[in-house]
Amino acid sequence: MSDEMDTRVAGSSWIPDAGGDRDPERPGTSDGAGSAGEDGDVGEEELERLFEAETSEGDQELALVGETDEIELLIERGAVLRLPEDAAVAVDPAGAGGAADAHFGDGETMIINLGPQHPSTHGVLRVMLELQGETVLRSKPVVGYLHTGMEKTAEELTYVQGATNVTRMDYLSPLNNELAWSLAVEKLLDVELPARATWIRMLMSELNRISSHVMWAATNGMDLASTTMMIFGFREREMILSFFEKTTGLRMNHNYIRPGGVAADLPDGWEDDVSVIVDTIAGRLDEYDELLTGQPIFRERTEGVGIIGPDLALAMSATGPILRAAGVPWDLRKSIPYLAYDEVDFDVIVGTVGDTFDRYAVRLNEVRESIRIVRQVVEKMPGGDYKVQDKKITPPPRARIDESMEALIHHFKLYTRGFEPPAGEVYASIESPRGELGCYIVSNGSNKPYRMHWRGPSFVNLQSVPALLRGSLLADAIAILSSVDPVLGEVDR
Amino acid sequence: MVDESVPGAAAPLGGAAPRPLAAELAELADVPTAFFRGDEVVFCARERYVAVVSALKDAGFVTCSDLCAVDYLTHMDRALPPAVVGERFEIVVNLLSHSRRRYVRVRVQVPADDAVVPTLFYLYPGVENMEREAYDLFGIVFTDHPDMTRILMPQDWEGHPLRKDYGVGRVPVQFKEAPGPR
Incomplete structure (x- = not known):
């Protein structure tokens, strides 16, 4: 990250002079809705x-x-x-x-x-x-049609129950939601995770990124009238969801990554399962290239459509593939590493033009990078515990409950009352498939968060839509909207 | 540097705490700051809110990652630096500097009887949705915001749901002999 970029942004000329030529009649809000645009x-x-x-x-x-x-x-x-x-x-x-x-x-x-x-x-x-x-x-x-008040709901749920709530927000990358939540709660608790828990989280997060991106490729293909792509994408995603089901018990909304570690260790033979998945998808990505990347119709519809520049993308707080397609090499996994991303080797994919095609290419190549990460995780997965051995935070193994009164008490207390982190405020952010997913928790020292706020990447990225759409054709609007990849469950929460 | 005796002051898990911004920014010289779990928190008065954020933007914090509100109605005794008087509402802004690779958090106290804050839209157009969300769910008005309307709730909704005195909905129990709402 160079300093020039910051200078450029600071000097960008769209920012109106404070108070200067701004119209005093601008619809102020303190005096009601005001006289808009008259x-x-x-x-x-x-x-x-x-x-x-x-x-x-x-x-x-x-x-x-x-x-x-x-x-x-x-x-x-x-x-x-x-x-x-x-x-x-x-x-x-x-x-x-x-x-x-x-x-x-x-x-x-x-x-x-x-x-x-x-x-x-x-x-x-x-x-x-x-x-x-x-x-x-x-x-x-x-937006708002899917608003279900999850942030309000979270104030009534304990920290243990919270993961079940947040996993439903971005339903295409539930494990990343759980990850952001768990990292925030652990930051509040100030606990250190065993290495294996961290690496399992990284594995699941990257697999989830792959499934989310191929799902995006599928729906994007559908929007651009390539039903073959849709079938391809769903087919690849299904493999990953099957592995998730094997590991977590559920295809979606897993509640697998929890504060203190993960819910269960990986199943026997997971290395083979994962290797088969990533090898297959690596080959299929070349099929995508044949089907879409080099195809004249697809390129006609995506190249030069919906361009956003780096300055504007940064100013609009856009993150994820939108920002990177605009040429800003910003990826929280690389820039402010969490988990063990500083111990694996991968590249941050950036575009040059910032158009719809770049956003497609960035996502497709991010799948390749995720596959690289997954292969390294398979190679380097450490042994040991998959959760913190602090019985105030994580439950004892099921078998111990039959043997130990203490384990029974811990189990009961954890699931009825939960744990009580110290009072304070933390913000934890991760790179979800859609961009920066942040979780801000205010704790008052009780067993429930006093306030939980989500910085949803889709919610923020939607602000770029008017800039992307302006001057494009209606038919291109479909391609552009698709390239933003909003998940409305997370936008509306 | 950081006072290690304060719980949570140091970076979590022994990581190096970043250099305090107050040491290099003149605008922050007399603004109370604190560290919690490795994050620098700037407590600025509402009058200086835009000036402080503007100074931070000039110092490299070119993106506003997040803006949200908190209603401290039932938690007024929260820990704050001595110079800061806690009010009911707080606006919390997380700014991101790409060149420094770090966040800084700005917390602004907003009194309940005058829940008005200047907008950051003209510094960061990306806060538009976030400020609308804070208005919608907390009723905090951002002056000069170009479109201060509800975003998640219906336009004709009454009340601001994330306020602590806004009741949580309950499903009425249908049994005849039930002793009323519990």
Whole structure:
């Protein structure tokens, strides 16, 4: 990581002068929803005319400006405000909030909803798109359809039960969720793990990364009309899920990585299972290359589509493949190593252009790097305990409960009351397949977290969507949305 | 350097604690800082919030990794540096420096009767969703935020669910003889 990058970011020109040319009429929030975007050159009549515009499909169910309440207007227009690009300001003479987009001619725009029920939104993501013909101008992801209050729920669950809760957030990489949770709780407890527990976690985390990325390749293929890719991806993922089932008992939502170690040791013969899996997938990746990477149609649809530069990606807090495809070599496994990632050899994959194809290539090659890591883990797996031998934190073996009164008491206390970490606040972050997955825990010294907050990479990465979509075609919007790889279970929590 | 007598002050598991930022940043000179489990925590007053974060950004913390709120209603006796008066709400910002390879945490006290904080949007556009989430779930208003609306809850929802005085939903028991809600 060079210093030049930081300088570039600090000097990037999209950041508005504090207070300088910003409009004092900007929708302040302290005075309610405010007068959104009524400023600038676009008059009220002009706006009304714009929103009355009908298409051949009839009225798009947008009410007249006068009849739309202010909050709704903010949502409909807000996206331009949140495009911190030079371009956004340059083509928008009305300044932030103007509805017309001078760059795109006569201002005959149409707003359509993509989702929440749409196969390409990978869940219940709704994106409002403002279209000029087939070109996307503004867009706004609307989330919350899957909000189940997991952060509130966590305040009612003990630290032992917490892993069961968090594993359901990012359902494509449940083990990484558990890992972030466990690392945060262990940081709070200040316990050191046995080496084997660390390496088992690394193995499972990398296998999970592979399964998540091939799953992404599958759905991405489906979005780009390659059903073969979909079948391929699901096929490869199934192998890994079978291994997970053998190891953890469950295909998903494993509750396997727990504070203090892992739930059980690896099954006998796991080396062979894992080797077969990674050898097979390594070969299949070459099939992916034949099917997609070199295929003209796929490249046409992905190259030069949805470009985001490093400065903007960093400013938008984007992480994971989006950031790396933009050329920033930032991977927490390498940069701030956790577990034993500093003891294995792997490369951080970066792109050059930051387009949809780069994000595809980064993920595909990250699978190859994960395979490298898995092979080294198989080679170097240390012996010893798979969990901390502190009976206040991890349960005794099942057989001991029949023999030892003390073991029975420990078991009972752990599962009814759990343990009580010292009061304090910790933030632990890992590199999940989607980016930086962070867990912030506030403890008040009781057996339940006082507050649990998740920094979900999908939630944060979705902010880049308006920047990625701007100026692209509607058909490309599907490819771009897919390349962001949001998991709505984690976005909405 | 770090006071080793404070529990949790040193880096976890004996790792080297990073050099305190307060030693090199003038803006942080009179701001209380502390270490917990190896993370540097900056307690800054609401008035200086944007200035301190801006100074940190200039010092290389170019990405805002995380921003969240905490409601300390039932945990007001939390440990804070002597110079800091604990309020009900706290805004917690985790900033990331790629060149230093470390995080710094900024904690801002926000009183309950005036739950308003300036936005960081113009420093870090990436906090937009996070500030909306904090507004939605805690009712803390970020002034000058471009779109201060709910993000996870429905727009017409009443109350802010992650506040400690917001009741946890209970399913009513259907038995006739039950003695009412438990």
